[in-house]
Amino acid sequence: MPAATPAHELVVVPAAGQPARTALLQQCFDTEIDDFEEDATHILLRLVPSLEPVGTIRCVKTKNYYKLSRLAVLRDHREHRFGRALVLALHDHVKADAKICGLAPSDTVSVISHSQIPVKGFYAKFGYVPEGEEFDEDGAPHQKMVARLSLSD
Numbered sequence: 001m002p003a004a005t006p007a008h009e010l011v012v013v014p015a016a017g018q019p020a021r022t023a024l025l026q027q028c029f030d031t032e033i034d035d036f037e038e039d040a041t042h043i044l045l046r047l048v049p050s051l052e053p054v055g056t057i058r059c060v061k062t063k064n065y066y067k068l069s070r071l072a073v074l075r076d077h078r079e080h081r082f083g084r085a086l087v088l089a090l091h092d093h094v095k096a097d098a099k100i101c102g103l104a105p106s107d108t109v110s111v112i113s114h115s116q117i118p119v120k121g122f123y124a125k126f127g128y129v130p131e132g133e134e135f136d137e138d139g140a141p142h143q144k145m146v147a148r149l150s151l152s153d
Helices: 019-026 075-080 082-100 117-124
Strands: 041-046 053-061 066-073 108-116 135-137 140-150
Touching: 041 082, 053 082, 066 075, 066 082, 075 082, 082 108, 082 140, 108 117, 117 140
Parallel strands: 066 108
Antiparallel strands: 041 053, 053 066, 108 140, 135 140
């Protein structure tokens, strides 16, 4: 991985209980680590054969929906549609998990994303629709977007 990669584009979170995790929190990365971190599913996209990590996405399961968050692709790899691959992989994970939890093939499951305003169109390509008013999150304007995935696919 190049040394020039900004930390906000690639953050490796040490496991709970490790001194490095405490150090990371003390360096103001607390917006990157939240109460959902321990139970979230993380999908990491690596290049083959180098295994260089180039993208990631996180899925948090709640009682009534799944939340897509922390989608990031390194700048030098964004033209390869890796963001699309990560969202589709998350959708596959959500559908498989919902079926394991007993939902019927005729059911739908909701996935929520807090989209930054400039990339709302990206999420719309996957069936996400805006819901509610724009709001501030981490100092930037966001829009709640919701996709309802059919389990019959």
